[in-house]
Amino acid sequence: MGFFSSPQRPAVHTLRVLAHLLRYPTAELREHAGELREALRAEAALPATRLTELDALLVHLSQQPALDVEADYVELFDRGRSTALHLFEHVLGDSRDRGPAMIDLIQTYEKAGLFFGPTELPDHLSVLLEFASTQPAAVAREFLGESAHIVRVIFSALQKRQSPYASVLAAVLEIAGEKAEPVPVAADPGIDESWAEPAVFGGCSTEGQAKPGQPQPIRIVKAATGRHPSPPSGAQA
Template identity: 55%
Template sequence: MRKHDTMSHATTLRAIARLLCYPDDGLMRQVPQVAEALVLDGTLSSSTRRALMALVADLVQRDWLEVEALYVDTFDRGRRTSLHLFEHVHGDSRDRGPAMIDLQQTYAGSGLYLADGELPDFLPVVLEFASTQPADTQREFLGEMAHILNALHSALVERESPYAAAVAAVLELAGEPVQAVKLEPEAPLDDSWQEPEAFGGCNSAGQQAPGQPQTIHIVRSNAQQTGAAA
């Protein structure tokens, strides 16, 4: 059995989780320790370590406000690059709620509970949980999400984001190959967050200018029309 199969990657998973969190002042101070943790995991391939170090270097060389803007533009503008994993499979459907509850119960079963405001499908939270588990459980748990991680990775690669390296590293730790996923065209941000019309059948046809009398059309129902015909 290979060393990779039996070794826990707790520190590495926590380091990747930290890189994928919002880049506050605390993260920027911790970047050297995060980089050291990633380098010390000898089971990561050399190409994966180089890509992770390139991500770290990219964050360090940028202005702090620029790093914040990069993070928001990457992960908070559209579903394809969302770090909330169930966005990729459930979107806003009713299925997302039960899936979130199931995942939260998985955490609770290990004695771990989320802080207020944390969602169980947020990738850094998923990685933090995995870091507390034995090696075989880590791999199995993350492997179950490989199809979502590959979709996220493909979207990040498409955008030429350095953050793709972090997701590729998670797939490697899960023992899963990085596979390109065909992505559906994404609706513009304004369209994807647009509120549905309150009354889909209403339109502005025939309306007058504000403050002017409006035309009202009264139409009989089918039942009334049938009765009148009789």
């Protein structure tokens, strides 16, 4: 059996379960963990080993204390750059190109009849999975394949941290027709570095400031530039 259960439709229920797993672990999600497990097993769109891993994740989410599960999610996805689930963060960062890319992606969803609330962001991986679940198999596979290089980075970062959430990203890759193979991942910057405010006039030296009215030496510092994976083509993430 292939990864898609129908030549006309993708693994609808599987994609939606994966989308739920990548959202904040609410009480409702934990309450319905058993139903999500049953949906994955019934559709059988993933290999048995992957289903076993997802079973274990759902059991973990439903049985561990709520505060622990929620804190783990925040620490993993909201405070780790390499594990961020907003895909444009990996390819565009905070650049001005991110806004137009968001608009293009929203328009892609709207053409399919899907609309966003004012607080939602279209590049979150769970949203892409929900959209893919509404599309024909070939379209969904191609759409997810466009972002497979980013998903693989997140999968690798989660696997490096030995997180059970790595199985969710592996499942996404497999549904997209890709292999869940790890790639090298750069270490995230320390929390102090990532949250540090830029120094005021950071390129200027204070040497000679004790002599007012005299020319003051200035050092020009070239700004460091980061390197990101190539962005996906088109409006898709």
